[in-house]
Amino acid sequence: MKYNHSFFNDYSEGCHPDILEILNNTNLEQEAGYGEDSISKKAINLIKEEIKNNDVDIHFVSGGTQANIVVLSSILKPYESIIAAETSHINVHEAGAIEATGHKINLIESHDGKLNTEQVWNVLESHTDEHMVKPKIVFISQSTEIGTVYTKDELKKLYYFCKENDLYLYIDGARIASAVASEESNMSLADVTEFSDAFYIGGTKNGVMLGEAIVIKNPEIKENFRFHLKQKGALLAKGRIVGAQFSGLFENSLYLKNAKYANKMASELSHGIKDLDYEFLSDSTTNQIFPIFPNEIVDKLKEKYGFYVWNKIDKNNSVIRLVTSWVTPEEKIIEFINYLRNIK
DSSP states (O other): OOOSEEOSOSOSSOOOHHHHHHHHHTTTOOOOSTTOSHHHHHHHHHHHHHHTOSSOEEEEESOHHHHHHHHHHHHOOTTEEEEEETTOHHHHSSTTHHHHTTOOEEEEOOSSSOOOHHHHHHHHHTOOSTTSOEEEEEEEESSOTTSOOOOHHHHHHHHHHHHHTTOEEEEEOTTHHHHHHSTTOOOOHHHHHHTOSEEEEEOGGGTSSSOEEEEEOOHHHHTTHHHHHHHTTOOOTTTHHHHHHHHHHTGGGHHHHHHHHHHHHHHHHHHHHHTTTOOBSSOOOSSEEOBEEEHHHHHHHHTTEEOEEEEESSSSEEEEEEEOOTTOOHHHHHHHHHHHHHHO
16 A cells, blocks of 8 residues: 555665765775674774773674574573563564573563563562572663653663662663653763663664664673674674664764654654644653554544554554654655644
8 A cells, every 4th residue: 555654663764875875885895794894893983982982892783683682592591581561572573582592571561661670679579489480681672662761860770770689781772862862861872881781772763774783781791792693693794784884873973863853753743643632652752652543533544644553542542653764754744744633
């Protein structure tokens, strides 16, 4: 079906022209393989400058699910588990990839997609001996799957709680640029690095063709990590392809510019919907918003626009997800609001 515009996701388009230019300009250069090329090394240095930490290891992989599988499975012993929100990507949208590595996910119900120390403590208290799995990693997303954002204080508190309880804190950063660029955010990528053991910087959903950058701060996770990459099919022979894109993403703060624009378009969309007196599932200031509409309105919107129905509120109303990107045309936002006003 041909839509007037798709709000399905933030990776329907290709990549930013500046990144495409870098790929083209370096295309015929001969480089080493498996991430040892000069282009990837340049990107790594740019990221280290941005996060203000030279003592991290950075690895480029093709996608977020792959990043999660490699990092999480590399840390855990066979009897150890992961604590995560029930809305987390590893629970809902990765086809059981983590479970396929032999590890249980201890799920926490969360109304805003976030975890706090009390919730994590309750999981620890209920796992008391060797007859149960042993929770070892706290998995969070920044921003969350419902568009909410951890503040710096929230992240800091959770990180130090993990240190006090012999846990690792790992962050899924598929939309971490959107979180950092959010109006409610008071943290930088340097803060994310300081208050986590490992995380990844999403590129796929922020203007690159494909690719994510895994950032590892904890020395215990760094050891022999390339063996895990190779075993999981993540050590790309042409690693330069991802490295080149991240060099473009982190030159002149393009990663932040892209995210700010996507957030701005989502904000305009959100305000327009609120002005028509519709409510939302979550208070999102990132590039994913979740308005609640009567089902007859949802059906009419489907005639012109692409989006996912997130869940049913009741038999008459549903939550839909609308996602904006680094290149969403502002006129499409205006058209959507005008159409919604006319069918209300």
